[in-house]
Amino acid sequence: MSTDVSADTLRVGTHTLSSRLIVGTGKYATHAEMQKSLELSGTDCITVAVRRERLIDADGNNLLDFIDTERYTLLPNTAGCFNADDAVRVARLGREILLGLENPGADWVKLEVLSDTRTLLPDPVATIEATEMLVADGFQVLCYSTDDPVVARRLKEAGAASVMPAGSPIGSGQGILNPNNIRICMEYLKENDPDYPVIVDAGVGTASDVAEAMELGVDGVLLNTAVAHAADPYGMARAMRLATEAGRLAYLSGRIPKKLYATASSPEEGVISLKPR
Amino acid sequence: MSTDVSADTLRVGTHTLSSRLIVGTGKYATHAEMQKSLELSGTDCITVAVRRERLIDADGNNLLDFIDTERYTLLPNTAGCFNADDAVRVARLGREILLGLENPGADWVKLEVLSDTRTLLPDPVATIEATEMLVADGFQVLCYSTDDPVVARRLKEAGAASVMPAGSPIGSGQGILNPNNIRICMEYLKENDPDYPVIVDAGVGTASDVAEAMELGVDGVLLNTAVAHAADPYGMARAMRLATEAGRLAYLSGRIPKKLYATASSPEEGVISLKPR
């Protein structure tokens, strides 16, 4: 058997992405640094946030001046919302902007309904409620969630196009703290529906975290801080691109089982030396 | 700052390798499968073992018929040796064969002195002794070792060109069981000698293990079973290539620190919604 990933695209609802890595546009030192980091990450889908226009001292220097909307599918998020109603308002405003940009991302949203400003952990109850409202309004909803398998299933039942469990808290860089929960999420979400997309969103800190996530069989990884705040965002963007592919390939290629110890890599017959005992 | 890995070669003694991944040639289903797996791994250095010629029923089908000795630097090992004398004999025989092949690998050896046939764990005392003998005989010695930092330092003092601690037992696929020991090995071996090569040899099972090893700052990874016994060796060979680069880049790029929780990826000002409390 041989693994072909040339056509190994990430499908979420009606969208097809060539990269399994989704990258955020926040927290870079400069717009230019962001622009180059996105390019090096190999992603074709980037998240953006909706905020009030600065009415005075608008430097006329807008994020969108640094984003090729032909190249990237934008995924607007509802960051900063703490209840379902606000999340719906923000999602609609994002859609209105993307319609103006004629970007394919106009029909989807990354839903974030947070519970408090300190930990930025998602509120499962309000997230389920907002998912139902947004689905009713015609959105394809990608839900940022905890790794609770039951909440994940509830979100899918509410019509989510993808459930995106956090590996660990946003920006914590702790990687996948509970692979067991991610495994049960997959079991729930992919049961009789193997193509349902599960994306690990938030918490990854370095390349091996991304590879480990992909090796669990998730369909993609969404990250931001790990690249934007690395000492060298460009190097880390490339690392994340490679790690996503490495982890995906390793998952598809069927790793060896773990053992307490040891089987020889070199043949045991034909040795010229004496075996002990 | 920006990370340039175009010239990021692995130097061991007088040898310079373009890939930081060294791959073994054992345990593949066929020689042809091995050949293609090596190619896909991107390595330019492969390990080989020395064994008695089969005198009858020699199928005339030799490993070397499947290895481009112009392309790869061969690294002969002393697998199957359980004492220093045998290891020296095998090293010399390997050298004699490589001299005939005019392969640059004729002047080095991967030293393995094992302690028993069950676990294939290395014997530290005999390994130190064999290292001294081989160095005296003009070899550049790469020492397969446990992750014991004191043994690692003793091996360097004995003249080893590289110390290669095992992440876990050969073929166990358990990855890096004790990163703490690898860190202390690095501290010992690279103190006032930052370019001294440390290579993780044995134990890696999948791509994230390789990335994690490289992120510890080791100079390279040597593996065999993880590729040869994967369900799809070709896919895993590519995964290992990507993971080696990903881990190296992540190490050089300076990962974000770990926190208990959370810092926002999207700006907190300019939100239209109400903050709780």
Added chain:
Amino acid sequence: MSTDVSADTLRVGTHTLSSRLIVGTGKYATHAEMQKSLELSGTDCITVAVRRERLIDADGNNLLDFIDTERYTLLPNTAGCFNADDAVRVARLGREILLGLENPGADWVKLEVLSDTRTLLPDPVATIEATEMLVADGFQVLCYSTDDPVVARRLKEAGAASVMPAGSPIGSGQGILNPNNIRICMEYLKENDPDYPVIVDAGVGTASDVAEAMELGVDGVLLNTAVAHAADPYGMARAMRLATEAGRLAYLSGRIPKKLYATASSPEEGVISLKPR
């Protein structure tokens, strides 16, 4: 400073327990084995379930014939309920039985609202809803929950007398899979309310799991399978008793910090031997 645990009781609502270990009464080979295991565990609080009377073949051999209701505070659970209404019905039936027994446990309940029969994971939404209903009906509610800190806070806001996050799925024996989440739960639940009881419920497999949980600073541990299904339930019951005290004492006593390596336990001055370098 010195740690006095003689008066180190576990307070949950109006109840005060001398042991921080709560033990379940299910899954023992015999009622007699259960009786002795409870005794050896040192607990003074045990959980029980509510089920239909067997109308025929009632062997007249009832659990309560093996429980000293003077000695133990019973904690009735709502196991087997998959929605809030059923949980309330079961809680009321349990209360009616305990009133008849004149057991102090009549005014509280361990709330379990499960999501499916395979994983027995709790349903956070229905659990919050049931908590509000039971609190309104005068119950002191101990909520079995996931380790999601936001759900934990919601349950406390709904009036829960204690939140009981699972270390890992019921009966899985995996211990505390995500200590980070338990820490954030504690931060949320004990903020300005340090005496609010947090109890790890479910998932512990052996003594060190219990000690580790207590060392995180939780107020107690609830377990069942780990004792009932151990090869020797009596020995494991004693182990769990000791581990609960050990972990509590270690938490109160302030452990040493972790370091990469080494500080001497023996003085370095006055040695007769020569130091290296």
Added chain:
Amino acid sequence: MSTDVSADTLRVGTHTLSSRLIVGTGKYATHAEMQKSLELSGTDCITVAVRRERLIDADGNNLLDFIDTERYTLLPNTAGCFNADDAVRVARLGREILLGLENPGADWVKLEVLSDTRTLLPDPVATIEATEMLVADGFQVLCYSTDDPVVARRLKEAGAASVMPAGSPIGSGQGILNPNNIRICMEYLKENDPDYPVIVDAGVGTASDVAEAMELGVDGVLLNTAVAHAADPYGMARAMRLATEAGRLAYLSGRIPKKLYATASSPEEGVISLKPR
């Protein structure tokens, strides 16, 4: 089956100890604090070091004034030695002192041959050499070692009465960093010799570390810093006593296996509520 630990003594060579916990006498704030900590730990065997008498300003306040040599078997160590010859000298001096005290510990020694003053990691080669010398001189030798299974076996072959692998570096408080190695050590050392004593020496930081070590099936634990440098040494001494017994009992009692998820603790039949699906 039932576990009886009343007669569950720790046998090392000709010595029989009632407690499986051995405690060091170093690093306490005062001799009095040490005295009470030892008492609370429940140990009957304590380690001591040999040092030059202070010739001037000897405060006449000697460690031994605080140790009941009737109650405790002293285990002299060779801390501070960096080669085999010095270790033998120190072992003999310790024996001479203990003979004067008529303490049973006069015939054994805790062998420590360290490699450098920074990490205090043991030197495997010199430790093996010193073991042979001390055994020839009639000592029962307890060898402080790394967790390298091959070194462990070499030490036993050299005549060690017990091999004592470190869980992690002395005083690091990191617990058992590589349980896999401890398991292989046990497999080697107890093969056809199940009563051969294996003791985890060094590295434990808190109670759960001790319980975890004992659950691996080791015969005892030796510690010092974890108690002496705890915020409350008395509380931690008690915690360690309880954790040693808890871990031993859990090991003997046969823990439940780990599963991905869930088996009900309450019966599934007889529920009054409706099951989903």
Added chain:
Amino acid sequence: MRVDVNGEPRELPDGSTITDLLQELKLDRRYLAVERNREVVPRERHNETRLVGGDQLEVVTLVGGG
């Protein structure tokens, strides 16, 4: 009349009370609780509570649980 007890149909003489039912079932009354049409009937009202055809009754006790 016909009532439902723990999901099983059962014939009882008209005018039977919960006490009558429990006596017929020979159940140890100390250990159980009775629910009639999803409402608990406290034991002190078992004597006076007359059943009606079609009543849904649950008679429950405690069992081992975690």
Added chain:
Amino acid sequence: MRVDVNGEPRELPDGSTITDLLQELKLDRRYLAVERNREVVPRERHNETRLVGGDQLEVVTLVGGG
């Protein structure tokens, strides 16, 4: 008349449309969206939409986010 724009009070001539407002604010219209009293006003209706005193307006754009 007085309206609220992004939480700030603002005086506008009676009968102003959203287009008038955006022109006055000198904002790049390609990149923004307008919400009036918590309802989005699609850009194709900015010309015809006349504001009324007390209107709550939000004018938003995209910024970096994760």
Added chain:
Amino acid sequence: MRVDVNGEPRELPDGSTITDLLQELKLDRRYLAVERNREVVPRERHNETRLVGGDQLEVVTLVGGG
């Protein structure tokens, strides 16, 4: 005369050289190395090296290994 090759006894005509042996064994000389009585005999000396009864010979090649 009788020599040992890879642990097996073998009869050779007196005065045989290592080259003679390898020819008889029909082995591809590019890929192998020969050890005589635990000392490697470099290939450039195979022609001149005459074997003696009782010689212990090892003829080895490369195989897959890790």
Added chain:
Amino acid sequence: MRVDVNGEPRELPDGSTITDLLQELKLDRRYLAVERNREVVPRERHNETRLVGGDQLEVVTLVGGG
């Protein structure tokens, strides 16, 4: 004569024994051991053991250790 005690030079009357030395040092003899030129001198031989100029002596006791 001059001897070395725990690394420090020290003057002693000729013919001094280990016992003499320990008395002069005012050390509690129950708790210590003496090594002379890298060999332990058992306490029962302290009286008869006469020191010689240049002797290297170590006088040690027990201290806290792990």
